[in-house]
Amino acid sequence: MFDTLLFLLVDGITNGAVYGLVALSLIVIYTVTRVVNIAQGEYVTLGALSFSSALSGSFNLFSWLVAGGLAAFALLDLADRRLLSSVRIRILLIRSVWIAGVLLTAFAAHKFPGSYWLAVLAALAATVSLGTLTYRLTVEPVSGASPIVLLIVSVGVYMVFHGVAVLIWGAEPQSVPPVVDGGVSLGPVFITYQSLWICGFAVLAMAGLYMFSERTLIGQALQATAVNRVGAQLCGIPVRFAGQLSFAIGAGFSAVSGLLLAPLITANYDMGFPIGLKGFVAAALGGIVEYPTALVGVVLVGLTESFSAFQISAFRDVIVFLMVIPILLWRNAVRPPEAHEH
Amino acid sequence: MPNLRISGLKVGYGRATVLENLNLAVSPGELVTVLGANGAGKTTLLNGIMGLAPPRAGSILLEDEQLVGLRPEQLVARGVVLVPERRELFGNLTVEVNLRLGGYRTDASSKSLDRIYSLFPILAERRKQKAATLSGGEQQMLAVGRALMAGPRLLMLDEPSIGLAPLIVQEILRVIGQLKADGLTIILVEQNARLALSVADRGYVLEVGKIVLEGTSASLSTDPRLSQAYLGGAADYAAARDQVYVD
Numbered sequence: 075m076f077d078t079l080l081f082l083l084v085d086g087i088t089n090g091a092v093y094g095l096v097a098l099s100l101i102v103i104y105t106v107t108r109v110v111n112i113a114q115g116e117y118v119t120l121g122a123l124s125f126s127s128a129l130s131g132s133f134n135l136f137s138w139l140v141a142g143g144l145a146a147f148a149l150l151d152l153a154d155r156r157l158l159s160s161v162r163i164r165i166l167l168i169r170s171v172w173i174a175g176v177l178l179t180a181f182a183a184h185k186f187p188g189s190y191w192l193a194v195l196a197a198l199a200a201t202v203s204l205g206t207l208t209y210r211l212t213v214e215p216v217s218g219a220s221p222i223v224l225l226i227v228s229v230g231v232y233m234v235f236h237g238v239a240v241l242i243w244g245a246e247p248q249s250v251p252p253v254v255d256g257g258v259s260l261g262p263v264f265i266t267y268q269s270l271w272i273c274g275f276a277v278l279a280m281a282g283l284y285m286f287s288e289r290t291l292i293g294q295a296l297q298a299t300a301v302n303r304v305g306a307q308l309c310g311i312p313v314r315f316a317g318q319l320s321f322a323i324g325a326g327f328s329a330v331s332g333l334l335l336a337p338l339i340t341a342n343y344d345m346g347f348p349i350g351l352k353g354f355v356a357a358a359l360g361g362i363v364e365y366p367t368a369l370v371g372v373v374l375v376g377l378t379e380s381f382s383a384f385q386i387s388a389f390r391d392v393i394v395f396l397m398v399i400p401i402l403l404w405r406n407a408v409r410p411p412e413a414h415e416h
Numbered sequence: 417m418p419n420l421r422i423s424g425l426k427v428g429y430g431r432a433t434v435l436e437n438l439n440l441a442v443s444p445g446e447l448v449t450v451l452g453a454n455g456a457g458k459t460t461l462l463n464g465i466m467g468l469a470p471p472r473a474g475s476i477l478l479e480d481e482q483l484v485g486l487r488p489e490q491l492v493a494r495g496v497v498l499v500p501e502r503r504e505l506f507g508n509l510t511v512e513v514n515l516r517l518g519g520y521r522t523d524a525s526s527k528s529l530d531r532i533y534s535l536f537p538i539l540a541e542r543r544k545q546k547a548a549t550l551s552g553g554e555q556q557m558l559a560v561g562r563a564l565m566a567g568p569r570l571l572m573l574d575e576p577s578i579g580l581a582p583l584i585v586q587e588i589l590r591v592i593g594q595l596k597a598d599g600l601t602i603i604l605v606e607q608n609a610r611l612a613l614s615v616a617d618r619g620y621v622l623e624v625g626k627i628v629l630e631g632t633s634a635s636l637s638t639d640p641r642l643s644q645a646y647l648g649g650a651a652d653y654a655a656a657r658d659q660v661y662v663d
């Protein structure tokens with residue numbers, strides 16, 4: 075009995091760490107851009123799948139597509155005739171280095187198949203860039219639109235990502251190796267090293283994001299944009315840079331959680347969506363704005379999932395998604411809507 | 417030294433046009449006030465210059481550069497800075513972080529931070545406090561301080577006196593006067609005409625989106641049309657003041 079309990083606890087916390095990373099991504103993106111990003115789970119999928127193909131050393135179409143998108147937007151930005159020439163040179167430099175980074179990591183992974191960290195780098199460069207591209211292509215043109223419009227746009231983005239993932243990688247699941255094989259026995263329970271990596275990365279990511287937003291001017295600018303968009307604009311903070319940055323952070327965290335989770339559940343084009351939704355359930359506990367409350371949420375969701383999977387496995391997801399109703403009721407009771415919308 | 421020329425400016429929101437064919441000029445180092453009642457379009461004018469409400473027609477030249485079509489952050493980079501009426505501070509960030517963010521474009525040194533603290537000593541005392549916990553007057557000082565951190569060449573102030581106690585208003589006027597003495601070019605939008613004319617070189621009077629009167633502060637102060645509409649007769653003013661204090 076105690077063994078089972080301990081096992082479910084470990085399982086729940088590992089899942090919770092993954093949802094935590096996704097919840098964190100959702101919160102960063104929502105606070106800065108007001109997008110409730112339904113497509114967030116797709117970055118989990120894309121992270122896992124692009125990692126898997128980078129590791130196998132096969133031609134990485136995904137990276138090339140992303141690099142092409144980056145190049146197109148770089149040209150568009152440079153075409154703005156009103157740019158100060160110093161800014162133009164800076165744009166040209168940063169974008170070239172960026173595009174080169176995406177292509178070089180993809181090329182290096184192709185040259186040295188099987189190199190774990192090279193493949194992580196390639197997958198991360200491509201997904202993070204895709205995050206910024208998604209912001210430029212789908213959010214910026216409708217900036218200032220109501221949250222419901224932004225949400226619907228993100229549903230569209232989800233559908234496109236989902237389809238593209240099938241097109242590029244097919245429907246077959248891909249097996250992905252863990253960082254290190256094996257695990258450690260904690261009394262009667264065996265904990266894989268991969269679970270520890272996931273939890274460790276989640277903690278690191280949260281601490282890193284906290285330090286970034288409290289200690290650096292850019293991090294504070296991101297917070298400022300989240301609190302007061304007009305005020306941020308008046309300080310000269312480019313809000314579209316803030317938006318791109320939030321999407322980049324969100325995409326990166328989710329992609330890493332995907333490639334770390336993949337060894338435990340195999341990577342396939344369908345893996346991300348439910349993870350994205352569970353991250354959302356957890357984030358909803360904090361109104362998609364409060365990190366600490368969302369952390370309670372992810373532990374709650376992770377444990378509920380593992381325990382319900384053990385008791386009545388057919389209803390595992392149903393129970394987790396049902397949680398959103400009491401969560402929203404509770405949220406409404408402690409923080410009525412009019413209190414946090416301006 | 418900037419030289420601002422606005423001509424044929426048209427600004428609106430949605431289907432409504434608020435300003436049409438507006439002309440205005442500010443010379444280097446000048447303090448120009450824009451007066452008018454509520455809803456005359458004063459804030460819209462500043463939002464138009466700042467790119468928050470992109471102009472639909474006309475031109476805004478700063479020196480020889482066209483400002484129409486630039487985004488707010490590009491204007492800040494060119495030294496055009498606005499202190500908005502609603503202040504738009506970052507309530508859950510500290511006073512010091514608010515100020516540092518004001519200098520986001522300029523990589524503001526601690527020297528410029530010290531300058532703000534010497535202009536508004538109360539902000540130095542409150543530096544670790546969250547902006548939302550400040551009093552109205554302190555928030556206004558913070559808003560002005562944050563704008564100054566951007567290193568403005570043209571500073572625009574939208575009703576800095578609104579809702580503040582007379583003593584705080586004096587404090588803010590003192591700083592505006594000091595900035596003008598330092599050679600900063602300033603546009604001061606005010607509903608309180610008497611106050612604004614006491615510091616401005618020249619003024620414009622805006623009425624339902626059109627400029628109906630312009631001139632030096634001295635000539636506007638004595639203009640019967642303005643004194644009737646905004647300054648009130650001396651007797652009326654005293655009566656209104658007594659009314660306020662009785663209430």
